[in-house]
Amino acid sequence: MFDLERWQEILETISKNKLRTFLTGLSVASGIFILVILLGFGQGMQNGISAQFQRDASSRISVYTGVTSKGYKGLNPGRYIEMTNEDYNYLIKKYEDDLEFKSSVYRIWSGTLNFGNESGSYRVEGVYPDYQFLENEDMVAGRYINYDDQEKKSKVLVIGNKVKLDLFNNQDPIGQQVQINGINFKVVGVYTDPGGEREETRVFVPLSTSQRVFGGADKVGNLGFTLKPKETFQKTLEQSVRFSSEIESFLKERHLIAPNDTSAIGINNTLEGTKRFYDLIGMIKTFFWVVGICTIIAGVVGVSNIMLIIVKERTKEIGIRKALGAQPLSIITMILHESIFVTAIAGFTGLILSMALLEVVGPNLDMDFIKNPSVNFKVAITTVFILILAGALAGFVPAWRAARIKPITALREE
């Protein structure tokens, strides 16, 4: 390998046969190039889709209740289950370290809002301040409900943008008094929701106020949570699934519900939906790998073909060399050395070019589902080495054939 004489011989041969060398190199370089670009975009898609999910509170876990379908411990089926503040307080205390945002909700299904001569029917919900983040709402004006409102059971109100348009036209709603079912509330904020108009027809009041004013006592309709993300998606998902089932069994025990009753407690874990997207990304990445590897195989076959042609073309030269005293081993090493050398140079060229392209194009790429395509350098380097090895194998068969050429046959060849 480090025989200087042989290197000189190889380099001379390569430099005198530029086209041949170029063609061999091209198939290898393009193979690596395509593989790295594909892998880069696979990663880019993952980055892009992950970013999409980060924008929504995609890890929300909602808990709601219904009617029991099975009798349990002497209780008849058909009982309506209602959660209480106690349930909520117990849960947020127990999972204090894991929870990111949390809120319970008390719903007044038909609330009639009056402002001056305008009126409308909207969904009124009593919530905690965190609810803004569970719903992914942004403030257009004013503020959201805060803990102070909660403490003081203030009669304040946050309205959706659509409600504002319905009731206030072009007036500034902040500070205005609005009647909900005849009771006065002061508007403190207007929100917008990425979910659109339907989501903006809701109004929010402090939970404590709603329970007192609308006769809810200590009842809550449903619960919403998000968990703090873990270092990997897999761990986050595992934790989230565990959390869901723990809540479920806690509530079932507390409200005397049969463990196999599926209709009394409902838990909606959006993270599991997210998982499907991640599975999809995983499949896309696998597909890219398969395509990439096929490309490499095509490259290797290409190298093998070209090496066969080279040997054919050089048959006479090999015959001359043998007549001059070249031993079979030296013919094999000559062909192999050349094949490995060309494959290596071409492989690294393809690698560098594709990495450079990803570096330049990657950060400037602004698409919804592709973000910052990049490739793991170790993976790319390993691929190049595998290709070099494959190139050596690809060169070996032709080299072996070359070494067995009889000088007399070779010399007759014109």
Add this chain to the structure above:
Amino acid sequence: MITIKDLHKSYTMGTNSLHVLKGINFSVQEGELVSIMGSSGSGKSTLLNILGMLDEADEGSYTLDGVPIKNLNEKIAAQYRNKFLGFIFQSFNLINYKSALDNVGMPLYYQGMKRKERTEKAMAYLEKVGLANWAHHMPNELSGGQKQRVAIARALASDPKVLLADEPTGALDTKTSYEVMDLIQGINDEGKTILIVTHEDDIAHMTKRIVNLKDGLIIDDTAVDQVRALSHV
């Protein structure tokens, strides 16, 4: 130097077997300049190929410089060729992407000689054949006569015991042929054993001994008065 006893060789071509050499007995002393003559199909090239270890005999013995040449594998054959023999071909057989100098250096490369030494030695042989000024030219920039002289320099480079020439003037015009023959005679004068296969009478008469082959047998083997090629140039 060369001793051959009862040499047989046949080729199979499809279903036909062609008996080319039918028992050749023949020996060459050191310093001889021998021409092997015969019409095409007489087996002269086959004989030379066997002598050159490029091909193997079916039967008979062949001794070169006291070494019996038999049961050769590729590796040993390659060693012997490099050590004992220098080849000169009708079609020159230079490697076309290497300069004259590098072509001459090839046998030395396969002897494992270092580049610097190799180049010096190759240069000395090119000078000997009068092509020192053409050392860095490619074969396609040389005339036929020049190419053959490069080939002769290459054959000499490894300092072989015997030079084997297969129709060395076959692709050259008369004047160039005589120039090449003059060179070969000069090399023979220095004591090198040389075998030439030819079908040209004038070339054969420039050697010291003519062996005539017909249908795979030697029909005539006579010493001749050498005609100096120089007198014709």
